[in-house]
Amino acid sequence: MTLELKDVSKVVNGATHIYPTDLTLNKGTMNVLLGPTLSGKTSLMRLMAGLDAPTKGKIFWEGNDVTGMRVQDRQVAMVYQQFINYPSMTVYNNIASPLRLLGKSSAEIDAAVKKSADLMQLTPMLQRKPLELSGGQQQRCALARALVKDAGLVLLDEPLANLDYKLREELRVEIPKIFEEAGSIFVYATTEPEEALLLGGNTATMWEGRVTQFGLTPSVYRQPVDATTARVFSDPPMNFLKVSKTGKKIMFGDGQSADAVGPMADLADGRYVAGFRPNHVEITAHAAGLMTFDTRLVVTELTGSETFVHLDHHGETWVGLVHGI
Secondary structure, eight states: EEEEEEEEEEEEETEEEEEEEEEEEEEEEEEEEEEOTSSHHHHHHHHHSSSSSSEEEEEETTTOOOOOOGGGGSEEEEEEEEEEOOSSOOOOHHHHHHHHTTTTOOHHHHHHHHHHHHHHHOGGGGHHHOOOOOOHHHHHHHHHHHHHTTTTTEEEETTTTSSSHHHHHHHHHHHHHHHHHHEEEEEESSOOOHHHHHOOOOOEEEEEEEEEEEEEHHHHHHSSSHHHHHHHTTOOOEEEEEEEEEEEEEETSSEEEEOOOOGGGGSSSSEEEEEGGGGGOOOSSSSSTSOOOOOOEEEEEEEETEEEEEEEEEEEEEEEEEEEE
16 A cells, blocks of 8 residues: 655645655555645645645556545545534544445444544543533544544644643554554644654655655654754754864864764865754853853743753854753
8 A cells, every 4th residue: 555646746826835746655654744834734635635636746546546536536534633523423423424425334334433432542432422522532533533434544634733732742642553553554744843753653844845855753853854854853943053174173153163073074074054953952161072162141941841041152043952940
């Protein structure tokens, strides 16, 4: 089971929503679309689903060209930010509704609904109406309905965005386990790097309608191909510094230098932009073995057990993440 996008693009009223994109997604994988608002995540998902047709390019499902196929005729299910359930129906009937449209027998429907409800921990709520449920339970109901018809492709467009923090954390942990059992191709859109890391699988970073990198999530996080990808996959934002390398030395704009160590040791001589994440910053008066910079503390932000420190370095603003208050 494979979904392939080949040179797919989308232009609306002269504005490019998706630039030419090639992606291959395989059965049983979690694929995260990570990018800020208006980066093209929803537009790309709509092309995958068949809700919109690409301006150029082809979409293949299991090797067959489905570019012009209606969404009703595809093996696809979608879950949105909003809790989209039928308020007049019980949870049982909400979950069962896609199977009834497919003409399944009562026995098949009952077995599938109970299996999906059990997976989403909704069994005790099957006879309740959606408005009698908490926000997390309502979204579980929507997820159960998406999973029940055993669709080959399940698209989730920021499904946890409208939940409170505690419920988001619970479902973030549970969702990868649930999806692993289902065995479909899952595409999950989010604006949050932390969520992409928790979900694992593969990540496609997106910026202004372009997929800037696609690969295993840890690899994309640790080895971004460019500064744009690094920005997308870092919250708080990654810090950047212009440097030049000569021999075994790294030279900084303020006249400081340091030994070229780690990845920098293998670079050819030349000018570069170095990036470092906030958690790489250490504030200390004793910096043996570390690259050191004189900075001015601008402001601090307390975030529970950690503190964001905003630093000024010759007019450039850096952010550091330090433990404690």
